[in-house]
Amino acid sequence: MKKSVVVVEDDRGLRDQITRILDMAPDINCSGVYMSAEESLPQIIKIRPDVVLMDIKLPGMSGIQCAAEIKKSFPDIQIIMVTVYEDSERIFRALKAGANGYMIKSDLPDQLLEAIRDVHAGGAPMSSSIARKVVKHFHLVGVSTEESDNLTSREREVLELLAQGLIYKEIGDKLNIAVTTVRTHVQKICSKMHVRSRMEAVAKRRAESF
Helix, strand or coil, X not given: CCEEEEEECXXXXXXXXXXXXXXXXXXXXXXXXXXXXXXXXXXXXXXXXXXEEEECCCCCCCHXXXXXXXXXXXXXXXXXXXXXXCCHHHHHXXXXXXXXXXXXXXXXXXXXXXXXXXXXXXXXXXXXXXXXXXXXXXXXXXXXXXXXXCCCHHHHHHHHHHXXXXXXXXXXXXXXXXHHHHHHHHHHHHHHCCHHHHHHHHHHHHHHXX
């Protein structure tokens, strides 16, 4: 069965680009394309797609607010935030709203389909720059021994290179592995380190302190 995907994006050029990519995928059905949160919400509730690609900055209600509304009624809908913003505040706010992934728009042409398939399978897709911020955060707050012991030697290598600030391609070149393999290692690292649950906890603590 094809994965149902809804796109919420106000930039026409990017919206058309995303739609073209989705239409070429044999396992994905683009079930709706909308320009605003207000326009998309009733349709998302009606369609109940598997995945929503949500821009953060939208006219009127923001993508983060829209994601929170969707998750209130349909927590099983997977939401990938799509944005040009890489600051920690927006990352934390998006995760607190229930986002399952966080992708930078410049990464979309190459990583969009893989991100959709990953989040549908229970993963937490992130652009490499976002993954670096997550890893650096864990280095600051500390990683438990149990979580660290669960990582393979290769995953430890990838983790360390991420912490040094390398992007996926640079890590692949250094370890002589494909970028797709690096991305798979990062997804496994995130799963083993309970990235979403830990980041959500941090986001909640930050929100409570405001």
